Amino acid sequence: MPTRMTFPDLDNLYAVFWWIRVPQLFSTCVAFSLVANMGIERGAIGNWSMSIWCLCFVVTLVISMVELCRCQTLFPFYWYNFPITYACYAALVCFSASVIYSITYVQFLPDNPYRDRAIAATAFSCIASVFYAIEVAGIWSWYDLDDITCYVHTLPGLLKVLETFVAGVIFAFLSNTSLYLHQPALEWCVAVYSICFILAALAMLLRLNEWESWLPMPFLIFQLVQILLPVLLYISALVLWPLYQFMEEFGGEPHWSSDVSCIYGLSYDMCTWGQRLAVAILTAINLLLLITDMVYWAYKFL
Template sequence: MPIQRTTMTTNTGSLISPVGIIRLLEVLFTCVAFSLVAHKNAWYTRTGDWCMFSWCFCFAVTLLILGVEFAGLQARMPVSWKNFPITFAMFAVLMCLSASIIYPLYFLDKNRGEMRDYQIAATTFSCLATVAYICEVSMTRAKPGEVTGYMATVPGLLKAVETFVACVIFVFISDPPIYDRHDALKYCLAVYCICFILSVVVIILCVGECTGWLPIAFDKFLSAYALLAVLLYASAMIIWPIFNFDRNNGGTPKRPRGCSSYSQSLCIWDKQLAIAILTAVNLIMYVIDLLYSAHLIFIQV
């Protein structure tokens, strides 16, 4: 039996293509952002840790993607290369966007000086990284009639948004716990957890090319899951405000005066309001997801 030898060849075209140039800019912008902050040690607390993690994580994974495509190792990776890069790019948009909002909000010093200049520069490069990742998502998402991975479609990209929004809800609802005052609020937490887990499962199945493991057709599973998520989030959208802002159910309809004293963090009432808004945002995302999933025919994951 003849022996087939394979040689690894580099693909320089991947670096000078439009998407490759965008990824090089992403590496540059995120590297400059975290380098400026690290140079002046201009971050602290968990919010600062999140900003640094976002920039460093996006920098490292983008560099990995560039290396894999330059070396032509896509076929050897244990993930679907039709789904992984754009899935990461969508999460990178959300991570860099959150860092671009959080960092100046919590760390931009009011006094002018060298520290402030570094912080402004870091925020600027974080915003540039966000724009670069948005461009990558726009360039690599599925076009009409194109056969590609599920995560490159609108419902696939929405899965990333839904999971990210759920993560933000978990942060607000758990520090301190504001769901243990009533069983109805625990139900809302269960809704957020169930939908989050199912969205993560869909992403893992697509990126890992494991959709064939499902006992039913993947498109039917997506439609059923989207319908379930809409119903669950619709109920949470009603229950959460009732038991947090209705005085008859132990809620507080108006913002307490004590919330004004919170300069570096949100008070309980602000977090309750933020969760209500994010619940509405995710409900809209799931409704759009359901509409797209119900008419999705082309999928090849």
């Protein structure tokens, strides 16, 4: 059995996982290039997926260069926290891009070379997500966590990653402003998603950079307040969003067939009714994550 690495072995860790980043770079680059070569045929979902793969490629390349040149000490925070946190997000976003791109775009393409490229891009996106997941799992399995502090190795850290990720997917659907601009109650829901995302990101930054001492109150109290407010806000969004999107009395569309864009099956995007349903489901998922987070901190407080 291999021995667990300790703090002095950081350079060995970087050397081992740099070789995992080579297939990460290759997979994201190929996925990006295949969709970019489709021109206007890639559609809105293709543009979104392409931006995901391009961003992952750039950030992975920067991390690889920093570690290869041993420039970690130039950053004003403990470097280890950044690549492992990024790997968690990259695994999630590449996997989500693979799923969304395939079910909302690829399946509607006719049998032609563009469809073959889209399928290949989806496959390479899946491969990238697997290698990012291997990086996360590998560090967790091999590293002696008693010697370092890493926020995403804790339950609240993982919950924050998932909360911000789900919120990011919600924002992707909300890029279609026709979903909510016609109704103040729905605009309130968008404000809820934004406020809660900012609070979660703030909590993550404080822990990742170990800035808890800057707070005017104990960090545990801050966490309880910071998580209680989003829970209450998300409850209001979980009530208002389905109410004004799917109830005829409030101007909503209760049935999928009432949406013209769903009836004709647009090739390059989800229909509007499907986007509304997706936001409602994601709201419920994020509320469950927030409640789990709140229970954890309440237990710690007691």
